[in-house]
Amino acid sequence: xxxxxxxxxxxxxxxxxxxxxxxxxxxxxxxxxxxxxxxxxxxxxxxxxxxxxxxxxxxxxxxxxxxxxxxxxxxxxxxxxxxxxxxxxxxxxxxxxxxxxxxxxxxxxxxxxxxxxxxxxxxxxxxxxxxxxxxxxxxxxxxxxxxxxxxxxxxxxxxxxxxxxxxxxxxxxxxxxxxxxxxxxxxxxxxxxxxxxxxxxxxxxxxxxxxxxxxxxxxxxxxxxxxxxxxxxxxxxxxxxxxxxxxxxxxxxxxxxxxxxxxxxxxxxxxxxxxxxxxxxxxxxxxxxxxxxxxxxxxxxxxxxxxxxxxxxxxxxxxxxxxxxxxxxxxxxxxxxxxxxxxxxxxxxxxxxxxxxxxxxxxxxxxxxxxxxxxxxxxxxxxxx
Amino acid sequence: xxxxxxxxxxxxxxxxxxxxxxxxxxxxxxxxxxxxxxxxxxxxxxxxxxxxxxxxxxxxxxxxxxxxxxxxxxxxxxxxxxxxxxxxxxxxxxxxxxxxxxxxxxxxxxxxxxxxxxxxxxxxxxxxxxxxxxxxxxxxxxxxxxxxxxxxxxxxxxxxxxxxxxxxxxxxxxxxxxxxxxxxxxxxxxxxxxxxxxxxxxxxxxxxxxxxxxxxxxxxxxxxxxxxxxxxxxxxxxxxxxxxxxxxxxxxxxxxxxxxxxxxxxxxxxxxxxxxxxxxxxxxxxxxxxxxxxxxxxxxxxxxxxxxxxxxxxxxxxxxxxxxxxxxxxxxxxxxxxxxxxxxxxxxxxxxxxxxxx
Numbered sequence: 001x002x003x004x005x006x007x008x009x010x011x012x013x014x015x016x017x018x019x020x021x022x023x024x025x026x027x028x029x030x031x032x033x034x035x036x037x038x039x040x041x042x043x044x045x046x047x048x049x050x051x052x053x054x055x056x057x058x059x060x061x062x063x064x065x066x067x068x069x070x071x072x073x074x075x076x077x078x079x080x081x082x083x084x085x086x087x088x089x090x091x092x093x094x095x096x097x098x099x100x101x102x103x104x105x106x107x108x109x110x111x112x113x114x115x116x117x118x119x120x121x122x123x124x125x126x127x128x129x130x131x132x133x134x135x136x137x138x139x140x141x142x143x144x145x146x147x148x149x150x151x152x153x154x155x156x157x158x159x160x161x162x163x164x165x166x167x168x169x170x171x172x173x174x175x176x177x178x179x180x181x182x183x184x185x186x187x188x189x190x191x192x193x194x195x196x197x198x199x200x201x202x203x204x205x206x207x208x209x210x211x212x213x214x215x216x217x218x219x220x221x222x223x224x225x226x227x228x229x230x231x232x233x234x235x236x237x238x239x240x241x242x243x244x245x246x247x248x249x250x251x252x253x254x255x256x257x258x259x260x261x262x263x264x265x266x267x268x269x270x271x272x273x274x275x276x277x278x279x280x281x282x283x284x285x286x287x288x289x290x291x292x293x294x295x296x297x298x299x300x301x302x303x304x305x306x307x308x309x310x311x312x313x314x315x316x317x318x319x320x321x322x323x324x325x326x327x328x329x330x331x332x333x334x335x336x337x338x339x340x341x342x343x344x345x346x347x348x349x350x351x352x353x354x355x356x357x358x359x360x361x362x363x364x365x366x367x368x369x370x371x372x373x374x375x376x377x378x379x380x381x382x383x384x385x
Numbered sequence: 386x387x388x389x390x391x392x393x394x395x396x397x398x399x400x401x402x403x404x405x406x407x408x409x410x411x412x413x414x415x416x417x418x419x420x421x422x423x424x425x426x427x428x429x430x431x432x433x434x435x436x437x438x439x440x441x442x443x444x445x446x447x448x449x450x451x452x453x454x455x456x457x458x459x460x461x462x463x464x465x466x467x468x469x470x471x472x473x474x475x476x477x478x479x480x481x482x483x484x485x486x487x488x489x490x491x492x493x494x495x496x497x498x499x500x501x502x503x504x505x506x507x508x509x510x511x512x513x514x515x516x517x518x519x520x521x522x523x524x525x526x527x528x529x530x531x532x533x534x535x536x537x538x539x540x541x542x543x544x545x546x547x548x549x550x551x552x553x554x555x556x557x558x559x560x561x562x563x564x565x566x567x568x569x570x571x572x573x574x575x576x577x578x579x580x581x582x583x584x585x586x587x588x589x590x591x592x593x594x595x596x597x598x599x600x601x602x603x604x605x606x607x608x609x610x611x612x613x614x615x616x617x618x619x620x621x622x623x624x625x626x627x628x629x630x631x632x633x634x635x636x637x638x639x640x641x642x643x644x645x646x647x648x649x650x651x652x653x654x655x656x657x658x659x660x661x662x663x664x665x666x667x668x669x670x671x672x673x674x675x676x677x678x679x680x681x682x683x684x685x686x687x688x689x690x691x692x693x694x695x696x697x698x699x700x701x702x703x704x705x706x707x708x709x710x711x712x713x714x715x716x717x718x719x720x721x722x723x724x725x726x727x728x729x730x731x732x733x734x735x736x737x738x739x740x741x742x743x
Binding site (some may be wrong): 100197334352363374 | 476
């Protein structure tokens with residue numbers, strides 16, 4: 001059975017409701033269960049929503065839609081493990097991607113009475129788990145692996161019609177593109193090429209750790225032209241540049257995962273802009289030694305003046321001031337990884353133990369808002385609506 | 386420090402590869418030695434709560450007030466001994482949330498209950514219709530809000546306009562809790578139920594492909610239980626300093642049951658770990674870990690024993706804040722020992738995001 005068939009089956013309205021019956025018979029706010037759409041827009045008006053992939057305690061995978069109190073309003077089952085979420089500029093739909101080397105993505109219009117649409121990657125390609133929309137919401141950009149040629153591409157999809165079609169591809173000028181963001185002016189795609197070669201036949205094996213060369217590239221969104229490419233110093237070639245967000249000034253904050261020796265503590269966070277040299281940020285030594293050289297997610301608060309970088313292997317999330325690049329502090333959240341902006345300047349952090357924590361101030365203890373039973377929140381969470 | 390330990394565990398697990406052979410045995414011991422008796426005890430104590438509500442609502446005397454208090458305390462205590470079993474039967478039909486709606490730092494249950502009272506919503510007065518309401522208003526969390534006041538006194542059965550309404554609502558919640566607790570116990574007692582799923586791990590089992598995976602589900606839920614005890618049950622009450630402590634944030638502080646609740650969850654986790662007799666699956670070099678873990682649990686008990694209920698009234702007095710701080714340090718040690726050292730010595734995989742990120 002193809003991924004498309006499995007997903008279509010598991011995404012039927014009936015199975016959605018029966019899945020709800022098994023896990024969240026009567027949610028705190030019962031409005032979402034009986035409405036024809038996943039979320040009743042009028043009821044959800046002004047309620048900030050969040051979307052995240054999860055693994056459920058019964059072993060299945062899915063996408064959960066949460067409110068700002070951490071309550072699960074709706075869930076959609078997936079045929080495999082999900083990863084990143086791309087939210088449309090009009091906040092009327094989102095695309096959830098399979099985790100690499102998955103080949104499916106689903107387009108969800110939660111306020112409409114519509115089945116999620118399943119997109120399957122082309123033959124010879126798989127998704128890397130992240131994507132973003134164009135400024136007008138008509139196009140979807142998805143990072144993909146052209147694994148025979150060991151090169152990264154951005155797949156360009158037309159999502160303006162009833163059915164998604166692939167229009168073409170843009171070369172990312174690197175291997176293992178991971179997160180992609182659209183510049184603030186909507187004209188440039190910024191791609192973090194993680195640099196690690198993988199092949200679906202060898203599942204998640206890393207094939208080129210000795211020679212890997214991660215980069216951050218700026219690509220013309222219209223014609224795919226390479227505008228600029230930044231690589232770190234050769235001594236940091238094993239720092240896989242993977243997750244990324246933009247601050248209020250449009251600079252890209254990138255979190256890395258170091259593939260070299262765990263006895264080293266290289267910088268893990270760097271700031272990029274198209275025409276300037278990358279700036280590496282320093283994590284205080286006592287913190288750095290606890291992180292196992294691994295940043296899982298990078299997110300900006302709503303005002304774009306504070307950046308959060310989660311480090312799930314260190315059980316903590318680090319905060320940075322955009323203006324100065326200063327390290328603001330950390331919050332200990334066991335297995336915390338997904339980070340999304342909430343309220344004016346705060347963050348919501350999800351974790352593998354089901355918890356959803358509100359962090360308004362790096363100095364104050366995180367407030368655990370909810371812990372929906374049976375959910376392990378996966379790497380990323382997106383603010384939606 | 387952490388890095389060195391990590392390498393240590395890798396080496397240990399590689400040096401003792403045969404241990405995965407019979408992980409069914411500790412799972413079976415956990416089921417028969419801990420989970421079934423603990424869920425049966427919870428069902429037993431919860432089954433008595435409706436009668437205690439009826440008694441105090443029929444006549445408010447010292448005896449009926451004490452009866453209600455002790456019945457609720459026992460129900461909370463025995464729930465606390467099983468709430469960390471976040472797999473299988475406790476997740477069916479949203480049982481966990483319907484038993485206890487925690488955490489609730491923004492007062493969702495209170496807000497929904499206010500609306501129910503404002504509308505004099507009759508649907509909370511019978512079990513069947515209550516079960517169609519929001520999970521937050523069906524739970525022991527809701528029971529505590531309507532049966533106790535802010536000063537930890539019992540108000541259920543007190544004369545007033547809402548007496549009968551509150552009595553009816555409290556009885557429906559008590560029946561709901563008793564029913565769920567009973568179903569939880571019978572589901573666990575069923576040899577063909579989730580126990581079988583846990584004990585029949587293998588290629589034919591859709592949920593657990595190996596006994597190691599099944600043991601991970603059980604063991605990791607205990608580690609999560611420690612994280613919940615520390616991060617969710619104790620830390621929020623401590624605030625950022627002693628001056629900013631918020632004793633109301635301890636779970637079940639309104640009924641004066643916080644110390645009982647936290648003690649019971651830690652005892653429960655300790656008993657569940659002990660039931661599995663994990664030492665025999667560890668190399669001789671690693672077996673000390675279990676002794677040290679037992680010692681740390683004993684320390685946790687000692688810190689809790691020095692706190693006086695109700696914490697809403699006593700917290701902050703006589704060094705209690707520092708006792709609770711020490712408890713947090715101690716729980717961090719337990720979390721690290723279980724999540725890293727014990728898991729490492731058994732060759733079990735831990736944290737979902739930490740394990741195999743992307």
